Amino acid sequence: MKYIIFSLSILLFANVGFSQCRDTVVLIHGNGGDAADWNNTYNELINRGYQSSDIFIPEWGSSCVSCNNHSGSEELPVLDALSNAISQSCTGQIDVMAHSMGVTLGIKTILDSGIASQVDDFVGIAGAVRGLHSCGYYPFNVYTSTCGYWGLSINSPFLSSIYNQSFANHIYSIKSWSDQVVCLGGCTVGGIHSSSIWGEAATYTYYLGHFGLQSYTATKQVDLVQ
Secondary structure (H helix, E strand, O other): OHHHHHHHHHHHHHHHHHHOOOOEEEEEOOOOOOHHHHHHHHHHHHHOOOOHHHEEOOOOOOOOHHHOOOOOOOHHHHHHHHHHHHHHOOOOOEEEEEEOHHHHHHHHHHHHHOOHHHEEEEEEEOOOOOOEEEEEEOOOOOOOHHHOOOOOEEOOHHHHHHOOOOOOOEEEEEEOOOOOOOOOOOOEEOOEEOOOOOOOOEEEEOOOOHHHHHHOOHHHHHHHOO
């Protein structure tokens, strides 16, 4: 009897240990944002059993918002977070959630670093993967670096370089037709919502604004990476 109880105890603890092995998570905020933008998502992850050591939030682009693009210093904090998340992950895989310009910045950094096969789930929230009408069409009406060659002008060389590239095993998008940033001047590019990502397994639409999509869809975000 003691042997049976001991064996069952081993199995119980083994199952608990296994259940706690999960992908680490990287949360990439948008241009001019900060870690606090992810408070609801962070709390939801913690409530679902994640540890703080499972969650990585790179800080990037806090100064000179109009100067930020997808090349150079903006990538470095994101690359560090992705690398650290991989090294910490007991599964060898990571999940990435990104908001706004963090979506395209995350995609580029994943592609540049050659880690696409280690990204299990990617959730893009209110991104502009097809460009922004407010940035114009490259090379016309490009007013800032954020909209330039390495920015979010429609048909920019940068956006063209990442288009249709594979960067995760499962891709999801969260979008809104009331997004005051992505939809300024029109939500669609080539007839497709600019927040919809090529190769996505599913897309979810909410009647929320640009920042509300990040703050008020935390439950769905975490559902998608579990």
